[in-house]
Amino acid sequence: MKAECNTRCVIVGGADIADYSRVRNYLRDDDYIIYCDSGLRHMEALGAVPSLIVGDFDSYDDPHSEVETITLPVAKDDTDTVFAAREGMRRGFREFLLLGVIGARLDHTLVNVYALSLLEEGGCHGVIVDDYSEIELIANRVTEDGRAVSGAAEVPYEYPYFSLIALEGEASGVTILNAKFPLEDGRIEPGYQYATSNEALPDQTAEIEVKSGKLLLIKIVPGAAERHGKH
Numbered sequence: 001m002k003a004e005c006n007t008r009c010v011i012v013g014g015a016d017i018a019d020y021s022r023v024r025n026y027l028r029d030d031d032y033i034i035y036c037d038s039g040l041r042h043m044e045a046l047g048a049v050p051s052l053i054v055g056d057f058d059s060y061d062d063p064h065s066e067v068e069t070i071t072l073p074v075a076k077d078d079t080d081t082v083f084a085a086r087e088g089m090r091r092g093f094r095e096f097l098l099l100g101v102i103g104a105r106l107d108h109t110l111v112n113v114y115a116l117s118l119l120e121e122g123g124c125h126g127v128i129v130d131d132y133s134e135i136e137l138i139a140n141r142v143t144e145d146g147r148a149v150s151g152a153a154e155v156p157y158e159y160p161y162f163s164l165i166a167l168e169g170e171a172s173g174v175t176i177l178n179a180k181f182p183l184e185d186g187r188i189e190p191g192y193q194y195a196t197s198n199e200a201l202p203d204q205t206a207e208i209e210v211k212s213g214k215l216l217l218i219k220i221v222p223g224a225a226e227r228h229g230k231h
Contacts (some may be wrong), residue, residue, distance in 0.1 A: 010098075014039045033098070034084045037054070050067045079108060096125070133216075137214055155205065172187045177208075180201065181195075183195070
């Protein structure tokens, strides 16, 4: 199956999802849904029919359904989620939503977060949604004609907090406007992560620009900070 230009690929992993009603609001009727192994346990609650199932089925039984299924070996380099991301790109998708990929296993969580970098390097863009946040990469890119284009993102005031984290070396030319803690042409590096828990100014939209490098943008969804505290 080759993706239509306006179709998004949704990848569902097996990490816990506490608030299905909120997560369902992110889904679209025309999404292409890939369930990864134990991500199938979320299928009924999400109300989303699978387009493809992938996995080694070491944590969930193979459903042996009529849905296209790719059975993977247990011993492999990619996790089921990363394989699904590669498969989605191979099938022509450029926009991705990842659900059920942030959980108790830190190793799997980190690998899934870095899948956003894999997608970005493939000319795609991914967003992770969990019970507390929306997570995406802001990265500069080079156009086909060789022009450098800054990465950019916006954070509406409705999000109580947002953080910027340098994942892969230094990010430079970082500008933050319309925020409690503004920044002009700054640098953020893994050894000094100072851009945590910022806030858009009241009734404004924070604007973020990154001229070089990659920053992980984590937007805390309304209500999450009150339920779980600000650290």
